Amino acid sequence: MTDIAGKTAVVTGGGSGIGMGLAKALAAEGASVAVADIIPANAEKVAAEIRAAGGTAVAVACDVCERASIAEMKRQVNEALGPVTLLFANAGATSFDPLMEMSDDDVDWILQVNLHGVMNTTRAFLPDMMKAKEGHICATASMAGLLPGWIPVHVPYSAAKAGIIGMMMNLALEMEEYNVHTTSYCPGGVATGMKVNNASYRPARFGGPGEGEVHVGEESTVATSHDFYRPEDIAPMVLNAVRNNRPFVFDHPDQRVHFRNTYSGVVEACYDDADAWEREHGTPEANPDGARLVTS
Numbered sequence: 001m002t003d004i005a006g007k008t009a010v011v012t013g014g015g016s017g018i019g020m021g022l023a024k025a026l027a028a029e030g031a032s033v034a035v036a037d038i039i040p041a042n043a044e045k046v047a048a049e050i051r052a053a054g055g056t057a058v059a060v061a062c063d064v065c066e067r068a069s070i071a072e073m074k075r076q077v078n079e080a081l082g083p084v085t086l087l088f089a090n091a092g093a094t095s096f097d098p099l100m101e102m103s104d105d106d107v108d109w110i111l112q113v114n115l116h117g118v119m120n121t122t123r124a125f126l127p128d129m130m131k132a133k134e135g136h137i138c139a140t141a142s143m144a145g146l147l148p149g150w151i152p153v154h155v156p157y158s159a160a161k162a163g164i165i166g167m168m169m170n171l172a173l174e175m176e177e178y179n180v181h182t183t184s185y186c187p188g189g190v191a192t193g194m195k196v197n198n199a200s201y202r203p204a205r206f207g208g209p210g211e212g213e214v215h216v217g218e219e220s221t222v223a224t225s226h227d228f229y230r231p232e233d234i235a236p237m238v239l240n241a242v243r244n245n246r247p248f249v250f251d252h253p254d255q256r257v258h259f260r261n262t263y264s265g266v267v268e269a270c271y272d273d274a275d276a277w278e279r280e281h282g283t284p285e286a287n288p289d290g291a292r293l294v295t296s
């Protein structure tokens with residue numbers, strides 16, 4: 001079990017959407033919350049709303065694309081709220097463009113904010129959790145990292161989100177002895193302002209910030225015609241998974257069939273091929289000259 005009440009939590013990207021929902025739900029469950037966001041005014045607004053509702057919250061400016069900014073955010077959070085045992089690495093950005101229509105800046109930004117942002121934020125807060133032998137890191141990945149058909153023309157985004165999932169699964173093993181747990185939250189459609197806000201939170205070094213909505217091509221929405229949850233409705237479900245140390249949160253039950261069809265086919269086909277290959281060519285041990293595995 002991961003305790004939430006009485007603990008200190010950081011939510012990156014807490015100034016709007018899913019992060020705002022998580023920050024408010026954490027406070028409602030008795031955690032002290034640091035709302036970290038690249039848009040300080042949004043972080044301030046969420047923190048003020050939490051305080052007005054009787055909770056404890058501070059707002060901290062942070063660009064998760066920059067290690068120095070994360071370090072300064074951590075310093076301010078520790079000063080205001082003490083050690084952190086709950087990290088929600090949620091900040092992210094998206095694009096809806098075919099890969100070869102994206103600029104180098106577009107690709108770098110999407111990878112940096114979504115993948116490196118989670119890695120760097122995790123590495124900043126992990127030492128304190130390891131020392132305390134207590135902690136939980138919940139990273140917001142995406143169904144786009146698992147089900148490409150759900151949202152096409154998201155190549156760098158899908159790469160980053162799949163990377164987060166691998167990171168969290170592997171980290172869970174490395175952190176077993178420290179009692180630090182991980183969760184990959186894979187939203188499958190939450191009604192947020194991402195499309196409208198995206199341009200405004202693009203850092204200068206990747207060509208931003210800009211104004212107006214992010215361009216959404218027709219081909220990017222073919223598979224997304226289903227219900228979108230509200231952040232405030234989905235956050236308690238995420239916290240319940242964190243409390244129970246679940247490795248994943250999938251929030252749309254209607255995606256179960258799509259998921260099963262995608263993976264059961266791949267798993268069976270790949271291992272059928274591997275079995276057939278070994279039947280024809282022998283196993284590495286039986287055929288040392290053709291061995292595919294080298295052991296020292």
Ligand SMILES: NC(=O)c1ccc[n+]([C@@H]2O[C@H](COP(=O)([O-])OP(=O)(O)OC[C@H]3O[C@@H](n4cnc5c(N)ncnc54)[C@H](O)[C@@H]3O)[C@@H](O)[C@H]2O)c1
Nearest residue numbers: 013015016017018038063064091092142187189190192194
């Ligand atoms: N909404 C969905 O359906 C959906 C689906 C899958 C995954 N996600 C993921 O959920 C997370 C939250 O997105 P959302 O839908 O709530 O959108 P959102 O635009 O409402 O929230 C994103 C937040 O991240 C902040 N942010 C962006 N870049 C940042 C940076 N460099 N440093 C710090 N903060 C930064 C923004 O200011 C914003 O507050 C993202 O990681 C996104 O990829 C969302």
